[in-house]
Amino acid sequence: MSVAVIDVREWQTTVDFATGDLIEADEHHLVKLAKEIIAKRYYPGDVDNRSINWVTDTALDLAEAYQPDFLFLSYAQPHFYSLYQRFDPGKWEEICTTIFAEITRLVDLTGFTPVVVGLGDMVPLKERIDLTGLDGLGVATNWSFHYAGLYSPSQADLEQLNSDPRIERVVSKERFSELFDGSQEFLRRFPDYLLVAREGYTFRGFASGMREISRIPAKNYQIPIYTPLGNVQRLVDIHALLDQALPQRKVALILIEGIGQRDFRLPYQLIDNTEHWYIYENSRDHYLTITTGLHFQYGQFPPGHLDHAKGPKYPYSGGFTALPQNTLGRKKGIKSAAVGTRNMITHVAAGADICIECFARQLYNLGTIAIINDPKYFEGRDSPLKLAPA
Amino acid sequence: MRCSFCERRCDLSDDFHGFCQMYKVEEDRVVERYPFRWSGYQSSDIEMIPFYHAYPGTKSLVVGTMGCNLDCKYCLNSHIAKKQVEESRLYALTPEQILKAARLAGCHNIVFGVNEVTVSFPSFLALAKAAKKQGFAVGCLTNGYLTEEAAELLAEHVLFINLSLKSPSNQFYRHYAGINDVGPIIRNLRFFAERVHLEITTPIVQDVNDHEIPEIARLIAEIDPCIPWHLFRLLPEYKMQDYQYPDIKRIEGLLNIARQEVSYVYFSNFVGSKWVSTDCPLCGTPVVKRVALGTCGAQLAADLRVNEQCAGCGYRIPFLKQSASEQVAVS
Ligand code: SF4
Numbered sequence: 001m002s003v004a005v006i007d008v009r010e011w012q013t014t015v016d017f018a019t020g021d022l023i024e025a026d027e028h029h030l031v032k033l034a035k036e037i038i039a040k041r042y043y044p045g046d047v048d049n050r051s052i053n054w055v056t057d058t059a060l061d062l063a064e065a066y067q068p069d070f071l072f073l074s075y076a077q078p079h080f081y082s083l084y085q086r087f088d089p090g091k092w093e094e095i096c097t098t099i100f101a102e103i104t105r106l107v108d109l110t111g112f113t114p115v116v117v118g119l120g121d122m123v124p125l126k127e128r129i130d131l132t133g134l135d136g137l138g139v140a141t142n143w144s145f146h147y148a149g150l151y152s153p154s155q156a157d158l159e160q161l162n163s164d165p166r167i168e169r170v171v172s173k174e175r176f177s178e179l180f181d182g183s184q185e186f187l188r189r190f191p192d193y194l195l196v197a198r199e200g201y202t203f204r205g206f207a208s209g210m211r212e213i214s215r216i217p218a219k220n221y222q223i224p225i226y227t228p229l230g231n232v233q234r235l236v237d238i239h240a241l242l243d244q245a246l247p248q249r250k251v252a253l254i255l256i257e258g259i260g261q262r263d264f265r266l267p268y269q270l271i272d273n274t275e276h277w278y279i280y281e282n283s284r285d286h287y288l289t290i291t292t293g294l295h296f297q298y299g300q301f302p303p304g305h306l307d308h309a310k311g312p313k314y315p316y317s318g319g320f321t322a323l324p325q326n327t328l329g330r331k332k333g334i335k336s337a338a339v340g341t342r343n344m345i346t347h348v349a350a351g352a353d354i355c356i357e358c359f360a361r362q363l364y365n366l367g368t369i370a371i372i373n374d375p376k377y378f379e380g381r382d383s384p385l386k387l388a389p390a
Numbered sequence: 391m392r393c394s395f396c397e398r399r400c401d402l403s404d405d406f407h408g409f410c411q412m413y414k415v416e417e418d419r420v421v422e423r424y425p426f427r428w429s430g431y432q433s434s435d436i437e438m439i440p441f442y443h444a445y446p447g448t449k450s451l452v453v454g455t456m457g458c459n460l461d462c463k464y465c466l467n468s469h470i471a472k473k474q475v476e477e478s479r480l481y482a483l484t485p486e487q488i489l490k491a492a493r494l495a496g497c498h499n500i501v502f503g504v505n506e507v508t509v510s511f512p513s514f515l516a517l518a519k520a521a522k523k524q525g526f527a528v529g530c531l532t533n534g535y536l537t538e539e540a541a542e543l544l545a546e547h548v549l550f551i552n553l554s555l556k557s558p559s560n561q562f563y564r565h566y567a568g569i570n571d572v573g574p575i576i577r578n579l580r581f582f583a584e585r586v587h588l589e590i591t592t593p594i595v596q597d598v599n600d601h602e603i604p605e606i607a608r609l610i611a612e613i614d615p616c617i618p619w620h621l622f623r624l625l626p627e628y629k630m631q632d633y634q635y636p637d638i639k640r641i642e643g644l645l646n647i648a649r650q651e652v653s654y655v656y657f658s659n660f661v662g663s664k665w666v667s668t669d670c671p672l673c674g675t676p677v678v679k680r681v682a683l684g685t686c687g688a689q690l691a692a693d694l695r696v697n698e699q700c701a702g703c704g705y706r707i708p709f710l711k712q713s714a715s716e717q718v719a720v721s
Contacts, residue, residue, distance in 0.1 A: 004662075006661045006662035008623075008638070008660040008661060008662070008684075009635050010635075010638070011637075011638040011660070013641065013662040013663075013664065015662055019681075019691070020662075020681030020682075020689075020691060022662075022664055064598075130481065132481040132482065132483055132487070133482070137490065137491050137494045137495075150496050154495060204481075205481075206431060206432060206491050206495070207432040207433070208430060208431050208432075208433075209430075210430045210454075210469065210504070211469055212479070213471070248499060307493055308495065313682060315681040315689050315691070316661075316683070359661050359684060361684060361685060364466075364624070364625070364684070364685065366625075366660065366682070366684035366685070367660070367661055367662050369661065
């Protein structure tokens, strides 16, 4: 079983990660460790600069106490700052400087070989394309910026969207599956049409967030990667690069959201950040493609999908009812740990033995969660986590 | 000319748009400045809104607008409720468009659940009317500061309400919510308890209203001890951003006192809360299991009722209508 320890400031609880049922698991050394770390490391909040240090400090705690072979880190603060705050060049400079200084601090103190990926630059928002006037339903969620789903459109809707200069393409489900293929689950959820905006534009419609936004990801055809492990050409190759390096080397895979070529402060190679015409943008897909080596259409959720049916399993993992099993953190024969400020995406994408992430939604800072992924670590042994509900 | 939707009864002459910024006078009538303009629409589990005893396991189409008639210093929604209302931020959507979205998204009911319903009353009532015709159940959140006339109208149009009772005292409302008198809110609470399915939410602010929990419990019990009561661990924002978070252990002690008066007491707005499930008040058997995901509500994990009764002793727990598995298909 997997266990989650939740900390909401001065109060903690331990639950079965798969069901949310309360359990007692205090004697498990990883649970104890997680409790200690998250009790002393309050998450400062998504747009707060101190959340950059929070990632490093928490990772150093984990690295020292657990001695992982693989460390997965996500610094999402630059993304949230750019998205929601009025852009201030001085503050931005401070953010970039802090991030790279923190990465250096982590590497100096732990000796991990860093592989650092800048997930892409952000650009000012030009305009939001309002989908609410259509006959069909335009679904524009917080998970995508240049992509929206369209359901049951009329002919007039399609003509209007096809002639809108802000829209790059309107792709039917059939055309998409012909070109991209995809997993059954992904294609089942795929909207009738996928709308793709030009750079600087994003959609608004059903399920859009209510906060104002100021910057969105650019169309980053290429993104920078720093790696001493060898050459990579494409996003999907990062998985193989690390898979080969582990466990001979201790590797830290570090993702930085909201920073691309423009602000990357390490020597880098550029890698292809696309699949056909699809350009990855800071999101669940980006993370999962990097950690599984599989393009987004082999995952579970297409952009703009309407099916938010949650099963009873994994209540803390967004819509996921089964967690990806082919992530780097689940590699056999290694110890893995993860820390991130991109809430549940961190544990889903990392699949690490122990993962600590913020529990924040729509900028509401609800605390932190540590997930101890027992089945892998205790493979072939009796799990000490078979405990009666509290 | 005065607006009669809420007890502020703003004088809208001289181009004043009301405390809420949402009304104006046109041809001797009070009309909305932004009719059928919404700040958002999306689907949500009904438990997340929160309604725990209404249509468990169903999806709600949640709509809202902008503006508010109170001025809560700790407001969590100030980016919507307390901002200068701008037309450009609102979506133009007819009731028919909203209901079409609800059908496509598989929603069972429509809930006004972002800001205060009274500030967009005519549009909401028109939506409610259309929704009812098409077979959707309709509900809303309110702070309860409506006039009697508005409360009567609301009760005619909705089946379920979650009313935010922040305190039983005038002093609290004066200092923290910008109004002088809790009287109309308690009057409406009594009225809605008779007319619709009612749930109550109380945001708990440490050292401000936590000591009032026993008094609120007594008030609810006197009206109807079976009204589900949600205590909400408030993480203050807006003008009280740096204020402390309520101490869960301290509130836990007060919950036990409250439970002696009120049968269904919940405590949420923090991840992992163990006080979001329903146990039978007679025999203690778990009746509905929920998982707290932070925010105000929870996610349904299991509905353990048998024929809408407690599986342990057969007691019929008050829930509005059918469970999800029995719901009338509307999509
Ligand atoms: S609804 Fe708005 S305009 Fe009408 S009385 Fe209340 S605050 Fe004033």
